Amino acid sequence: MKKYKLSKSREESTPDTAQEREGEARLLRKPTMTDVARLAGVGTMTVSRFLSGTATVSEKTAQRVQTAIKQLNYRPNELARAFRGQRNRSIGIIFPYLYDPFFADCAHAVTVVARERGYTVLMTTSDEEPETEMREIELMLQRNVDGILLIPTHRRESRLTRSFFGRTPVVAFDRPIADSSFDAVLVQNTAGARQMVLHLIEHGHKRIAFMGINRNLYTIHARLLGYRRAMQDAGLREEFVYECDSEAETERIMSAMLKHEDRPTAIVTSNNLATRYVLNSISHLDLRVPEDFALVGFDDFDLADMIQPPLTVIRQPSLEMGRTATNLLIDRIEQGEIPEAGNRIIMPVEMIVRRSCGCKNRKAQIIPVS
Amino acid sequence: MKKYKLSKSREESTPDTAQEREGEARLLRKPTMTDVARLAGVGTMTVSRFLSGTATVSEKTAQRVQTAIKQLNYRPNELARAFRGQRNRSIGIIFPYLYDPFFADCAHAVTVVARERGYTVLMTTSDEEPETEMREIELMLQRNVDGILLIPTHRRESRLTRSFFGRTPVVAFDRPIADSSFDAVLVQNTAGARQMVLHLIEHGHKRIAFMGINRNLYTIHARLLGYRRAMQDAGLREEFVYECDSEAETERIMSAMLKHEDRPTAIVTSNNLATRYVLNSISHLDLRVPEDFALVGFDDFDLADMIQPPLTVIRQPSLEMGRTATNLLIDRIEQGEIPEAGNRIIMPVEMIVRRSCGCKNRKAQIIPVS
């Protein structure tokens, strides 16, 4: 019998029969391919080939290997595989936060597609902190993920360059990366925001407020642009543009607005969070929608049709976006070459007209945005 | 100069100066510790020690290593570290789905705590499919995660045993695993549900319906139990227990209920999803709350206070649960021993009394559940 050197973790005396060895190995540590090979009386390569199917293994040998695997309850060590080869079959994704239903939907879609295509997902959050984001990216690169899906926190983070990522494919999600060599999956932010305003103008509103949050976020900025464009095209003044960074701040802004002589008669919000704040203030200040303010929000959410009045919104195809971005990333990984210039995929949004805008529909109407 | 064997990926001729080597390495492949050591003119162990701080390195040498690292833009290969050592500094977590705000909140908390404690999170979803769940668990074990956080899909999945997981710590989350050797972080499902019913009984309701979903889910089952207990204690009949598996199904159930001679006057829902369905039906059938039906839901959600009337709910501490479970799991990992019997941590819920139950509060009242 061949000599078998014991490492520290295998300090028991070597039993003589395969049976005993099996029992022991099971208790002490995870069985390895070598264990399987020994038990089956073959070389490790035979086991490897059996598992990967890269070469034919004789019926009889296959049988033996199979049995040994079962007996030992052997599972190939993915870590060792990943370590050895280039491909890891894993992708990393960094969300600002997951408690926003939009991102939660995206995250769900990512896990589904990744599973379909045989990839594992390393997921984390940045809390919109550039430093956290950078650290998490570094960590993922150090873990040799095959690709990264990133919702970049700042509009102009100069450290996010191609050379920083080396040969690791990156797809920007929801917000682009300044360096245009990256792929990006975005939505019609500007067109969507423009549509919200146009709709309110059709209702006869002339003084329309834009409730944003942090303007450094690409999406907010792009939506503000849409608002501006619509207002300008209609010859209206854009005098009511606010940043609602908290519930308290929003309530202050709304109270102030109310006292304004020529106060706005309609509000558009820049995203779920802003919508949340505004709805909250509306409730606290006992305002009626759409009588006191007409309201249109960017981002649909689960119960938007259940609040009173049902909220008119711009809907982003969150699941679809997650799917598209993940597929794009994995395509890039598998085709193996980094493109000179990234693709920019702009996904369509649609307006769901309910009643907060002043419409009287009993049922929601869906209007595509162009 | 020492000979240096080139693998396939390093097919260029070896340049002679460190400078040249550096430029080349940067382009062709990730620099390794050996590269750093060579450039700094030291052994790999010195670099390793410098990085980990396990032993003192002379000022001068440290300086040289530091410079080399910078020059090569070297990043330690976490995969190799994980592969070599036992610790991987990663945990796996499997959610049924992420689009439920409850799970999304939990997921967020998990990523935050994991980051704080220096762990990477592999996250995936099972869509409540036991087979998918098993496959994903296997995958995580094969990737040698240090621990697993699991929201088990079925109440009695017999394959989830200690021996299946080997020495990998597992914490069951939101729902326990049948095998009681696992730790579990749960909430007061039964007490919470009981409280919902008690409150409605205080409002004078006698015929109260329970709207569940799939009864194989532990949480739904436990909440049904609470409902039963409260009804029985009050001497009431539990004749209206339903499974609302879809919007359509729920609407059918609700219509039927309406026609019932002694129809229920109040409804409790078993979770976010059921609440969603019921609210939907209420809207479609043009019912008023609480006049036609009083309503209390299990699970708070972001805009529960914004719908009309504001919804009275049982709130689960989702972020807190995610934090607790992650900390518990990492504690287990770091203490290194698998307990004989798992801890069962039951987190408190509270009732947030708004107006759908029939109360007239202007502001929400929070009532602890015991």
Next chain:
DNA sequence: CTGTTAGCGCCTTCAA
């Protein structure tokens, strides 16, 4: 304080 050796589990390469 620093370097050498060896090996983690797997698979590529080469040889039989």
Next chain:
DNA sequence: TTGAAGGCGCTAACAG
């Protein structure tokens, strides 16, 4: 069809 050797990048253990 099968096996042996070697190395991926890192660090524990043991020298110097």
